[in-house]
Amino acid sequence: MDKYVPIRDVYAREILDSRGNPTIEVEILAGEKTVGCASVPSGASTGKYEAIELRDGEARYMGKGVEHAADHVNAQIAPEIVGMNVLDQRGLDEVLKRLDGSRNKGKLGANAILGVSMAAARTAAKISERPLYTYLGGVQARTLPVPMMNIMNGGRHADNTIDIQEFMILPVGAPDFREGVRMCAEIYQSLKALLGQRGCNTAVGDEGGFAPDLPDAKEALSMLMDACKMAGYQPGKDMLFALDVAASELYDEKLNAYVFDGESRMHGQKVLRTTDQMIAYYEELLAEFPIYSIEDPLDEEDWEGWVKMTAHLGENVYLVGDDLFVTNTERLKKGIELGAANAILVKINQIGTLSEAFDAVEMAHRAGWQAIISHRSGETVDTMIADIAVAFNTGLIKSGAPCRSERVEKYNRLMRIEEMLGKTADFPCYMDTPVLK
Numbered sequence: 001m002d003k004y005v006p007i008r009d010v011y012a013r014e015i016l017d018s019r020g021n022p023t024i025e026v027e028i029l030a031g032e033k034t035v036g037c038a039s040v041p042s043g044a045s046t047g048k049y050e051a052i053e054l055r056d057g058e059a060r061y062m063g064k065g066v067e068h069a070a071d072h073v074n075a076q077i078a079p080e081i082v083g084m085n086v087l088d089q090r091g092l093d094e095v096l097k098r099l100d101g102s103r104n105k106g107k108l109g110a111n112a113i114l115g116v117s118m119a120a121a122r123t124a125a126k127i128s129e130r131p132l133y134t135y136l137g138g139v140q141a142r143t144l145p146v147p148m149m150n151i152m153n154g155g156r157h158a159d160n161t162i163d164i165q166e167f168m169i170l171p172v173g174a175p176d177f178r179e180g181v182r183m184c185a186e187i188y189q190s191l192k193a194l195l196g197q198r199g200c201n202t203a204v205g206d207e208g209g210f211a212p213d214l215p216d217a218k219e220a221l222s223m224l225m226d227a228c229k230m231a232g233y234q235p236g237k238d239m240l241f242a243l244d245v246a247a248s249e250l251y252d253e254k255l256n257a258y259v260f261d262g263e264s265r266m267h268g269q270k271v272l273r274t275t276d277q278m279i280a281y282y283e284e285l286l287a288e289f290p291i292y293s294i295e296d297p298l299d300e301e302d303w304e305g306w307v308k309m310t311a312h313l314g315e316n317v318y319l320v321g322d323d324l325f326v327t328n329t330e331r332l333k334k335g336i337e338l339g340a341a342n343a344i345l346v347k348i349n350q351i352g353t354l355s356e357a358f359d360a361v362e363m364a365h366r367a368g369w370q371a372i373i374s375h376r377s378g379e380t381v382d383t384m385i386a387d388i389a390v391a392f393n394t395g396l397i398k399s400g401a402p403c404r405s406e407r408v409e410k411y412n413r414l415m416r417i418e419e420m421l422g423k424t425a426d427f428p429c430y431m432d433t434p435v436l437k
């Protein structure tokens with residue numbers, strides 16, 4: 001470390017997230033007068049093994065837990081880190097972990113800890129007079145991610161009949177990020193027109209995707225195919241699809257099966273699928289639609305099912321562990337050893353510090369896996385995940401639909417980064433992806 005710039009003040013306050021729930025924002029003053037500010041997102045379909053944010057359960061009403069998180073920053077974290085070098089991100093993150101001392105960061109709160117970790121990075125980047133993505137990633141930070149835009153919402157993110165949580169589009173045929181965003185936005189508008197023509201609701205879910213009452217996932221995917229074509233793009237060539245099933249939300253332990261409530265309502269009979277039936281169902285979907293990845297296809301406890309599914313389908317599709325791995329390198333290591341997936345979703349608030357999230361990306365890349373940087377369904381306008389995706393060359397980002405400012409801000413930030421990088425910017429080509437073969 002070439003420079004020592006002491007942290008002089010740390011302050012957290014309560015603000016609102018995109019669902020109207022309280023969250024926290026942290027400001028850090030370092031050196032003479034440099035202030036960095038960051039805010040923390042929050043999930044709805046949270047994994048059982050995520051780091052604990054202080055607003056879960058009873059603490060969720062009226063920000064009670066969030067006030068505690070802010071108090072923890074102001075009363076317990078601030079005195080310990082004032083005087084530390086803001087340019088030593090890893091050292092700071094280590095101290096934050098030690099101060100909490102619990103396995104799941106439930107003592108001080110993962111939201112309190114992450115807010116400080118993020119704000120420190122932002123202050124440090126300003127002091128270094130470098131954009132955040134270069135401060136975090138160095139000179140090799142130059143890959144823009146392919147956006148995985150979630151344009152149809154279901155599950156816990158909407159009140160409609162679609163049981164699968166997310167239907168995403170990936171502009172793999174785009175020459176650069178900006179063009180990719182344009183293609184996705186056009187398809188989003190086409191989908192809206194199509195839904196209108198077919199008499200479906202065009203209200204949106206938490207992540208800005210449309211939330212119509214459709215009979216099942218096949219119907220939703222057919223709609224995406226039609227919307228692509230209507231916008232002038234060829235599914236399977238210009239565009240690929242991705243699903244986030246968020247299957248832990250569907251799994252019923254007593255029945256040892258996945259319950260598709262929406263599909264049951266639409267078809268007038270109870271639709272249940274066992275693990276084997278789920279795998280067979282995905283195989284059918286893969287045969288019919290150009291699907292690049294399936295996130296959380298099975299329950300977060302079903303390691304055996306994941307191993308079976310990866311052995312069976314892992315050559316043809318990325319199987320992404322979100323609730324399964326919760327950005328935790330211990331769980332990821334187990335998954336890599338077992339062969340229980342071939343990609344990880346990385347959400348910084350699932351683990352609580354930037355350093356630990358970076359470790360998860362690195363571990364995945366070393367195993368030859370994909371890592372996808374992701375927002376949460378409850379977001380703020382903070383754009384740090386855009387810089388993180390570039391810093392770690394993940395080549396993929398999930399940030400919702402091209403509508404709702406808290407989602408769009410991340411895409412807009414990436415367009416600005418692409419401009420800053422100029423000719424050195426790289427945009428991955430996934431045309432050789434297994435589903436296209």
Ligand SMILES: C=C(OP(=O)(O)O)C(=O)O
Nearest residue numbers: 043044045046375376377
């Ligand atoms: C973004 C997601 O939703 P949430 O933030 O509700 O976990 C997800 O499950 O990938």
Ligand SMILES: [Mg+2]
Nearest residue numbers: 244246295322
């Ligand atoms: Mg998910």
